[in-house]
Amino acid sequence: MRRPRFLRKGSVQEDRAETPVAGRFSQHTRRVALGLSLAGLLIVMAAGLATRAVLADRDPTWEHIRQSGTWRVGMDPSFPPFENLDGATGQPVGLDVDLANAIASRWGVRAEIVGVGFDELLDAVTAYRVDSAISALPVVEHRTREVAFSAPYVEAGILLVALRENAIAKPEDLAGRRLASEWGSAGDAQARALQRELGGNLTLVLRESPDLALQAVLDGGADAAAVDAVSLALFAAGKDRLITIGEPLQSEPYVIVVPAHAPKLLAAINATLADLAADGTLAAIQARWLEDGATR
């Protein structure tokens, strides 16, 4: 039957207009059917959500760590003081090794360090060849579908550094002054960006290494330096005369990498990092490897 144009399909009007008696029966049936359909839909949705919650709660990586008593940690031991091979023992040593051991110890498991090339570390996590990667790794934004990143454990970004007695409180105070950095480094890029922001009213002092840039500040050859936090931490001579100014010019937090579908492992890492920070263990590990006179 051709439906009149003014009636919407499925409307009550339509039923009444076309078959009045059958329409009332049909309407009741439809209401029952609609109710059943809605109930069914709700059941399916609830089941789906429950399944999803159960699946989301499942974490095979974490289960494997708990069952095996071993946490496989990928690391490229070529970046001291975070990780390198000890000359005498041939074993990996460094801040990241200590951190892995400290976390594993809190969990009551053993950290097994697995050597993986730097550029393959995230792929190794994605392929479950290792449970996690700790190797002075930054957050890689375009990989967040495949891996997840922990809270930071070290800030390795570009810092603005000046003499304690220097009246520099913020980057803008460098207008008309001299800023040192390693030529061509990330610090150099930040220095040039700041120079543009200040309309060119900033003199760049370019040196061949971060240490020489910092030395320029100590020697009076520059008013401040833009260097990475790790270079600053490892800079030995006269560091007590230097202070960092404000927030990092460019943040570069190092994080622990886990598979994307390892929520329990990620939560456990973040909780343990918080514990290690709260009780001073993390600071002690950082001091051991990054402070002046560190064991390295």
Added chain:
Amino acid sequence: MVKSNRVWGPLICVIAVVLLSRSNRPWVEFGPPQQVVSVNPKIGVHTRLTDEVEPWKVQRTWEMVREMGASWAVEYFLWAAHEPARGVYDWAHADLVVDHATNQGVKVIARLGYVPEWARPPKSSPLLLTEEHYVDFARFVAEFARHFRGRVQQIVIWNEPNLSQEWGYRPVDPAAYTAMLCKAYAAAKATNPDVQILAGALAPTLAPPGSEWGLNDLDYLQGMYDAGAKACFDVLAVHAYGWTFAPDAPASPDAVNFNRVELVREIMVRNGDGDKHISITEGGWNDHPRWTKAVRPAQRAAYTVRAYQKVLAEWPWVDALSIWAFRYPRPARTYQDNYTFVDGEFQPKPIYLAVQNYAAGREEVLP
């Protein structure tokens, strides 16, 4: 007259919109043709525009390549992208890339490879080309040569076939590569006799015979000559990475450094091919702070400028030095980022300014 303008104005706008929307190419203003100004006509770079989708970024890339003083650029054109189905060609993106390069006065060296799904087994590597599909690849090379006749003069056949990974994760085979090369050479010359075919593009590696990773470039090149490659290329493409060595570090079969090119050249001469030239289609130094094969940024800039000087002054048999890599569309967040000359936002790195200063003939190179 006023009434006429009221009619024609909107009509012209509508026609313009319709025409623009019908265009196969994203529209950007090409501007007047430019020329590269440089003291060294052998300066080149390897660009990475394969996955750069925004036309203005393609254009900006070529502008900056020209402004740096580079006359040559190697660019990768994916067979899979340009022949998505057998015999069906889509040159839209390639045209965009080549036309903007041409407009900026930069000569494109086209690197061809990357096998479409229809020309390889299911779920196989896109770098796997089996013998029965050599003819398909040769036909694609010929079509490319025909389409870009007058715009692209040089074509590189495959990339680093001496590495297992680049040979579809199979044991490398110089004779098989040569067979593919010869088919591509003949097909390309048939459609465009002016095109120059570049062979090799071998990876500098020390891998010994039998290695699962590949075969060192010197043995592989000799294998190519033994298989008859001499008649199947016009120029040899060479990759010349310096790792931690200065550009003047002496060549040695057991070292990967910039001067390894001289050993490649010796093999060519030994095989009676000394009249042919070399084009260095990849190379350079890396300044990642943690990579063991990297140097400091200032060293990288100084080495790069010295390398350009060297090919101009000391290697008359080298046509161009195209250093890897000009810019990535987005950061890789690996050591690869420390090969580039400009960042993803087109901010020039100091090495870019150093090469620019050198190309402009300025005395002070490091900015």
